[in-house]
Amino acid sequence: MTPSEFRQQVRRGDFRRPTAGYCGEFAQANLVVLPKAHADDFLRFCTFNPKPCPLLGVGEPGQWQVPSLGRDVDIRTDIPRYYVYRDGQVAEELDSLETIWQKDFVTFAIGCSFSFEYMLAQAGVPLRHIEEERNVSMYRTNMANVAAGPFGGNLVVSMRPMRGADAIRAVQITSRFPAVHGAPVHIGDPREIGIADLQAPDYGDPVTVKPNELPVFWACGVTPQEALRAARLPIAITHKPGHMLMTDIPNSRLAVF
Amino acid sequence: MTPSEFRQQVRRGDFRRPTAGYCGEFAQANLVVLPKAHADDFLRFCTFNPKPCPLLGVGEPGQWQVPSLGRDVDIRTDIPRYYVYRDGQVAEELDSLETIWQKDFVTFAIGCSFSFEYMLAQAGVPLRHIEEERNVSMYRTNMANVAAGPFGGNLVVSMRPMRGADAIRAVQITSRFPAVHGAPVHIGDPREIGIADLQAPDYGDPVTVKPNELPVFWACGVTPQEALRAARLPIAITHKPGHMLMTDIPNSRLAVF
Known part of the structure; x- marks a missing residue:
C-alpha cells in the first residue's frame, strides 16, 4: 500500500486505528493545527527546539493542503483521529476537521520517531x-x-x-x-x-x-503536545496519540549525510 | 612550528621526547616497520581490524620515504625514539634506523587518538x-x-x-x-x-x-603493538610509546563527512 492509498483509506473512513507499522519506508508526522494568531509563536518554539519539534512541513494560513508532505494531502480528513483542545483540555475527538476548519488555521507537521x-x-x-x-x-x-x-x-x-x-x-x-x-x-x-x-x-x-x-x-x-496544552489556547488541534499523518516522504530521503 | 620543522628538529637530534601536544592540528602516526616476508600478513591484519589499525600510509618495500605522510619524511630518522624487537622482545632502543635499515623493510603508519x-x-x-x-x-x-x-x-x-x-x-x-x-x-x-x-x-x-x-x-x-610482540618475529621496529611520527596531514582533512 502506498502512502497515498493509505490516506485514501483514512479519508473514506476505513481506517481509524493507530498508524504504527504501516508504510514503514515513509515518514509519519505529528500534527498541530493552530490559528494564525498563535502560529508564529509556535513556529518560533519549533525553531528554537528543533530536537523535540523537527518540522517536516508548515502549511499556508487557511490551506489544508501541504504539498511538501504529499501532493494530495488533505489535513482535514487524512488523519485517522483528531483531538480538539479548548483552553488546554481535550474538548472533542473528531474523525474530520471539515466542519470546524477556519480560514486562519496553520498546519504544522512534526517528524516522528x-x-x-x-x-x-x-x-x-x-x-x-x-x-x-x-x-x-x-x-x-x-x-x-x-x-x-x-x-x-x-x-x-x-x-x-x-x-x-x-x-x-x-x-x-x-x-x-x-x-x-x-x-x-x-x-x-x-x-x-x-x-x-x-x-x-x-x-x-x-x-x-x-x-x-x-x-x-x-x-x-x-x-510540543505538552507545550500546547500548557499554553491553554482557545482552540488547537492535534492528531490523537498514535494516529499520525502518513506522508509521501521516504525516510531515507531525510538523511543529511 | 610546522610538522616539517618539527621533523627537522628530530632528525638533527634536538628532540627525543614524547610528541603529545606538538603541532596539534596535524596527525601523528604510530610506526611499524617489518621485513616484506611478514608485511603482507600485517597489511591483511590491519585491513581486517581497521578500528585498532587504521592505516594512514604504507611504504614501498625498502623505501624510507612515504610521500603521503609528508614530502620530506625519512622513516629512518624522523621518529624521536625507536624500539627494535627481536623474537618479540625489545632488544634495543635507537635514535636512528640508518645503520640497521634493510632493503626489504616495509613501513606502516597507523592513525593515533x-x-x-x-x-x-x-x-x-x-x-x-x-x-x-x-x-x-x-x-x-x-x-x-x-x-x-x-x-x-x-x-x-x-x-x-x-x-x-x-x-x-x-x-x-x-x-x-x-x-x-x-x-x-x-x-x-x-x-x-x-x-x-x-x-x-x-x-x-x-x-x-x-x-x-x-x-x-x-x-x-x-x-597492533601487542599483536606484533606476540608474533615473535626475528625483527620488527616500532616507535617508542608516545614518541610518534609527526605527519603533514591536517587532522581536519581526515574527516569522511
Whole structure:
C-alpha cells in the first residue's frame, strides 16, 4: 500500500486505528493545527527546539493542503483521529476537521520517531518496546525548552534500552536524521535529566531494561503536545496519540549525510 | 612550528621526547616497520581490524620515504625514539634506523587518538586524562581481533570518562574520523568487554571516573603493538610509546563527512 492509498483509506473512513507499522519506508508526522494568531509563536518554539519539534512541513494560513508532505494531502480528513483542545483540555475527538476548519488555521507537521526506529531496525539494532509489543517509554525531564510566547515547558524524552555497541550505532544512525528528532539527548543515568524511575514512565509503557544495557534517551514529539496544552489556547488541534499523518516522504530521503 | 620543522628538529637530534601536544592540528602516526616476508600478513591484519589499525600510509618495500605522510619524511630518522624487537622482545632502543635499515623493510603508519582528541577538544568535550595530566587509561579486552598469519590477539582499548551528552557528541565527532580509530567500540559497563577494574589499566594511568559519567572505549593503537610482540618475529621496529611520527596531514582533512 502506498502512502497515498493509505490516506485514501483514512479519508473514506476505513481506517481509524493507530498508524504504527504501516508504510514503514515513509515518514509519519505529528500534527498541530493552530490559528494564525498563535502560529508564529509556535513556529518560533519549533525553531528554537528543533530536537523535540523537527518540522517536516508548515502549511499556508487557511490551506489544508501541504504539498511538501504529499501532493494530495488533505489535513482535514487524512488523519485517522483528531483531538480538539479548548483552553488546554481535550474538548472533542473528531474523525474530520471539515466542519470546524477556519480560514486562519496553520498546519504544522512534526517528524516522528517511527522514522528513525525504521532505520535502526534496518541496521539490526533491537528495539525492546517492539520486541515486548508495548508503546515506547516516555518521561518528562528537568531540561527546560527555549520558550516562545505562550509555549515553553520541559523536554519530554523517549527511552530505548541498548547494549553499548548498539547505543553507539544508534547515535550514528539517528544523527543522520535531524528531521525526525536526530541524535539522542542523553545516555546513561536517568537521574542526570530528572527521571527518578525508568519503570514509571509519564507516557507509554515500561519496558525491560537489562543489567548490561544503557538507557538511551531521544527528544520526543510529546514535548510540543505538552507545550500546547500548557499554553491553554482557545482552540488547537492535534492528531490523537498514535494516529499520525502518513506522508509521501521516504525516510531515507531525510538523511543529511 | 610546522610538522616539517618539527621533523627537522628530530632528525638533527634536538628532540627525543614524547610528541603529545606538538603541532596539534596535524596527525601523528604510530610506526611499524617489518621485513616484506611478514608485511603482507600485517597489511591483511590491519585491513581486517581497521578500528585498532587504521592505516594512514604504507611504504614501498625498502623505501624510507612515504610521500603521503609528508614530502620530506625519512622513516629512518624522523621518529624521536625507536624500539627494535627481536623474537618479540625489545632488544634495543635507537635514535636512528640508518645503520640497521634493510632493503626489504616495509613501513606502516597507523592513525593515533591524538587526532580525534584534538577534534574533541575543539568541540569542547572535556578529556579527563588531559585535565589530570596523565596518560590515557588503556585495557586489554576479551574481544578477539581477526587474525592474519602470525598476527592475532585481542583488542586493546583506551577509555575516556564522559557525561551522557558529551558521550553522544564524542560518538558523532569520532565517527567522522575512521583513519584515527573512528567511533567508540563500547560505552558503559567495562565488564561487557572483559575489563574487571577501570582503576587498574593495563597501559597508561588510571583517571577519575565520576558517578555521573560513563566510560567510553575506543580501539587503541596498542592493539597492533601487542599483536606484533606476540608474533615473535626475528625483527620488527616500532616507535617508542608516545614518541610518534609527526605527519603533514591536517587532522581536519581526515574527516569522511
